[in-house]
Amino acid sequence: MTPLDCPRHPPADPPVTLRLNEALQLLAHSGLPEPTGEPGSVQWMQRLIDALVDLSSRDALTGLANRRAFQLALEREIDRVARSGEPALMLVADIDHFKLVNDRHGHAAGDEVIRAVAAVLADSVRPMDLVARVGGEEFAIILPNCPHTFGLTVAERIRQKVERMSVSVGNGRALSVSVSVGGAFAPQWVRSTPALWLERADLQLYAAKAAGRNRVLLEPTADSHVSHDEKRLLFDSTSFQDFL
Known part of the structure; x- marks a missing residue:
């Protein structure tokens, strides 16, 4: 066999390395402590990786979940509601x-x-709820598992607490602000999409702003309104077609 006839093997992938100093600096700049334990040990490395994963899902300014984490949670909740039928509410503020x-x-x-x-939003919800900063x-x-009356209570609590607070912005200045809040329930027993659910919540938010701001508007009942697009998703599904 000549050299030209020898089988060629693809070059090995370069080893994946974790730049420990850069990782630790990233945690420090974000105000997070170094992992506990013996540096370099398996447990220490796992805690470092877990901290970096958590950091990647957080908004740097507020510490809330970021948009990426929100989208992932939204998809999981849509799947859960479609299977369980429990009411779930999305609020946008x-x-x-x-x-x-x-x-x-x-x-x-x-x-x-x-x-x-x-801080007001994070302090106004249950541990099981997810609060995210999704834009400026x-x-x-x-x-999850949120009856209509409870959702309205939470949304109104947020609005009132923001309205009452005074924000110190330096040089002896303090500002008062307000928020508008809209909300929509995920269609129960219907597999919707994140975009459709968010669109329905946004419609309520736009209506609250158009009505004068500093107010809450939710869809009328927890008997979820099913949009035309959501009906199409239901009727176009393979499982439904099997019965036609």
Whole structure:
């Protein structure tokens, strides 16, 4: 066999390395402690990896879940509601006239307002609920197993607590802000999509803003409204077609 006839093997992939110093610096810059245990041990490495994974799902400014983590949770909740039929509510909240805060007081003041509103949201829900920052001044909350009356109570509690708070932004200045909140229930026993559920919640948010801001609007009942697109998803499914 000549050299040209020898079988060629693809080059081996370069080894995957974890840059420990950079990983530890990233944790430190985010205000997180180093992993406990003996540095370099299996347990220590696992804690470091777990911390980095958790960090990748957090919004840097507020510490809430980020948009990526929100999308993953949304998909899981849609699947759970479709199988269990339990009610689940999505709330979307937006800080009213936030652009004026930045224009008049600067972006540092805007960041303080966002942090303060994020703290109110996180303090107003159950441990099982997920609060996320999904945009500049936009937040979303997923509330599993949430009856309509409970969801309305939570949303109104958030609105009132934000309205009453005073945000210190330095130099002796304090700001008052408000939020508009919209909400929609996931269709029970129907496999919807994250985009459709979010769209229905956004419609309620837009209506709350159009009605004057600083208010809450939820879909009328927990007997979930099923949109045309969601009906199509149901009727086009393979399992349904089997019965036709």
